Amino acid sequence: MRSRGEAGASAGRPRSEEAHQAILGATLELLAEVGFSALTVEGVANRAGVGKATIYRRWPSKLPLVVEAFGQLPAFEDVDSGSLEGDLKAMLRTFLENFLATPLATVYPSLAAERSHNPDLGELLDPVLKGRRQPLARAFERARERGEISPDINAELAADLVVGPIAVRLFFTGMQIHPDMVEPMIDLALCGLVASPGGTS
């Protein structure tokens, strides 16, 4: 049983890479416009200008299709500026820029909601999400190694602390994030981390 490997099947018309990208792009667009559950393979096919069969030939269902499309969206960049504050500000700034420039703002909630009802999506999506946030968690770990933050601060939790407010505004107030808000958000989060938490240790 040969798989559809690059050189295995050999003969025949090769799959169009152009169609591949068109499908993924259309998937992202529709994901942003109508959400995961309202996204249909037919809609993707029409938007991409391909036949439905072309999609079913490559992805068994819309689920892995959506996850692959989501994976093409930009995540946190791995920045190492030398200080936690510098890392966070750089990362969050580009992250917010990505939110403004890509469908991330609407795709994210849609996938998160579906995830809570669809365990299959969770299994496919969770590693992707974890990978996306890894640069952020790494920045906290570097800061801990540098002694910038208390060693007993949970890096995962700290990452949540930084991303959380953004997510909340995003999900519940309809993307009312102005670039000006990044600084106070980071400041607020930072003073809970860089200031020695003597009173709470």
Added chain:
Amino acid sequence: MRSRGEAGASAGRPRSEEAHQAILGATLELLAEVGFSALTVEGVANRAGVGKATIYRRWPSKLPLVVEAFGQLPAFEDVDSGSLEGDLKAMLRTFLENFLATPLATVYPSLAAERSHNPDLGELLDPVLKGRRQPLARAFERARERGEISPDINAELAADLVVGPIAVRLFFTGMQIHPDMVEPMIDLALCGLVASPGGTS
């Protein structure tokens, strides 16, 4: 044209309050199980043991039905313990308890996602959401009046800071919130607020 006011229509069989509650309850259950977009009026009718017409007679569409059902879920309690830390810990604790005891954890993401694609839902839902978070924002305002936190801290932003990490864990890690995590979460958020942010003013 008389409305369906309490004493206006007078004659005829009155609407069953029992059916009303059964419909709202079934709506919440299904909202938690399948999400907003997969929720069907027919499904609600079956679950509630009522006819479809009974639902359409009272709600023009599933949208206001869902919003009304969501409004029945518990929100933040208005606690005034005298200190910000006490208020936050009490509020967040009961809030998390509510998350464990009600379908909030799955209903929330579902509505948030739909909101980003459906402006009509946003208009219905936003006042409800704002009202739910008001006790939290009020606690911050009281703290500011007491001088517990810097007067130039944005109460809305601070509320986001506290709720954010919970929302993130909830949405993207599948409700991995243990009650034990409440304390460190609050501590982390608090030291950014009660500690005078001299370096960032």
Added chain:
DNA sequence: TTCTGAACGGAACGTATAGTATCGTAATCG
């Protein structure tokens, strides 16, 4: 150049569901 085989876009088929209309029954008011 010709042949082969897989992928292509488009169309057809069967299924499912939303929303409406209608029925006979039940319940309250005058």
Added chain:
DNA sequence: CGATTACGATACTATACGTTCCGTTCAGAA
């Protein structure tokens, strides 16, 4: 006790989706 309205149940229509099939197109092998 009659009038009026709501009730649960069923049938119906229209739409939309997933899936499969079909004739055509294209790249590589002979």
